[in-house]
Amino acid sequence: MVTVQTEAIELLKEGHVTTPKGFTAGGIHCGIRKKRRDFGWIYSETPAVAAGVYTMNAFQAAPLKVTKRAIAESNQLQAIIVNAGVANACTGQQGDIDAEEMQQNAASILNIPASYVGVASTGVIGTPLPMDKINTAIQEISITNESAPHHFADAILTTDTVTKQVAVQIEIDGKTITIGGAAKGSGMIHPNMATMLGFITTDAAVEADSLQLALKQTTDKTFNMITVDGDCSTNDMVIVMANGMQENKVLNVSHPQWRLFVDALNMVSEELAKMIARDGEGATKLIEVNVKGAPSQETASQVAKAVISSNLVKTAIYGADPNWGRIVCAVGYSEQPIDPNKVCVAIGEISVVKDGVPVAFNELDGKHYLQQKDITIQVNLQDGPYNATAWGCDLTYDYVKINASYRT
Structure with a gap:
């Protein structure tokens, strides 16, 4: 193509x-x-x-x-x-x-x-x-x-x-x-x-x-x-x-x-x-999840969707907490054929997981990056030529307020 x-x-x-x-x-x-x-x-x-x-x-x-x-x-x-x-x-x-x-x-x-x-x-x-x-x-x-x-x-x-x-x-x-x-x-x-x-x-x-x-x-x-x-x-x-x-x-x-x-x-x-x-209800940040190295287009898309849909990932980003464990957890429950020993994750340009194991990084750098309004998460499955991108937002206290009183 x-x-x-x-x-x-x-x-x-x-x-x-x-x-x-x-x-x-x-x-x-x-x-x-x-x-x-x-x-x-x-x-x-x-x-x-x-x-x-x-x-x-x-x-x-x-x-x-x-x-x-x-x-x-x-x-x-x-x-x-x-x-x-x-x-x-x-x-x-x-x-x-x-x-x-x-x-x-x-x-x-x-x-x-x-x-x-x-x-x-x-x-x-x-x-x-x-x-x-x-x-x-x-x-x-x-x-x-x-x-x-x-x-x-x-x-x-x-x-x-x-x-x-x-x-x-x-x-x-x-x-x-x-x-x-x-x-x-x-x-x-x-x-x-x-x-x-x-x-x-x-x-x-x-x-x-x-x-x-x-x-x-x-x-x-x-x-x-x-x-x-x-x-x-x-x-x-x-x-x-x-x-x-x-x-x-x-x-x-x-x-x-x-x-x-x-x-x-x-x-x-x-x-x-x-x-x-x-413009998600109550949102303060736009989140982009880029997945590459997938064995199929479906795998790339489903992994990206799993990460962007995770409420734990969304709340961590709202709190500027570089909790990469929530990201790999979402990758793992995507119900796709991934090899955990190949997965690499980066928050912005900060590498946090390589080949399935944690990478030492400065937590303050991660927190500082997550305080920005545009956040990118990179996931490399290292298992094929396919990629996908998903978008979402953080999950905030205001989301609950808006939807608790939606009809009033």
Whole structure:
């Protein structure tokens, strides 16, 4: 497989979901939450090829099911509407009716087929949607050129402390292709569809099956490699819309620049994933776990996930305690075929374990390193060519405070 140089991908300083040509977005306060915006939308001037990945939780929320059906029907979307504050999950038949009503009412306002509208919700589980407020908000959807992508990024948040937006540009077939994205996620974040909502837009023309494949591959390396608290939610999805407005030759797996497009999609997804991990509820540090020397890709990924998901590792990093025993313990219970006598571990650049045995190091140096806001843990299994990276955050007292009073 050819690897594309990252120099071919430009990370835009102020990028967002409407940086790609032909997209508008907005967000308003409709009264589900007390003050903050709580209803948002993305709209494409033309129908866009769409792809999606969804939570693995058996309790899949009504809006997720509506969106999944819409994409399956024609592989196209032209709009996505999102509400925050109420998840419309575990709400029975009424929840399904409400999600479909949201879809149909938005389609009527936008004068597009109902199957071209995706629906997403996030918030408290088990509470019925306040449909009077949502239907009033749908009436206020604006698709004029006065786009408000930052309002959209704000409207989809729950316990997040910051918005999460990004865009990149690449050159394909002599055309400047842009990929933009916005996401929400702070708590209930765990690999295997990282619990979140993610919305990615591009003005590239992309074949539907290839777009779905690219999203799945990208998700496995990015959104499915983050964790905050080990909880997998009911509403999580990542949706990509490709409206083709740059009129490039249709991209697919056979296109000579396909790898460049996939790498750009991966960069957008990775940036959003790291923003989610950094903004974990109560978090003070972003943690990156790099695993190399694995005998298979599955082993590399599972070991990285085991370390990043360990509450003991996360609390040690919060306390700036270079307790490497917690790291090797997590490597050991990853249920992967590792040789303990080959494992090497480093905290930052500080080697703490070599060939399965401890290395003498200055504890104060380790403590000083762990007081930083960006922490890297290196694990070398010395048993093959595969590697993986996972992202997460420390686990703090504030996480407990936030979730103890989530509904109040």
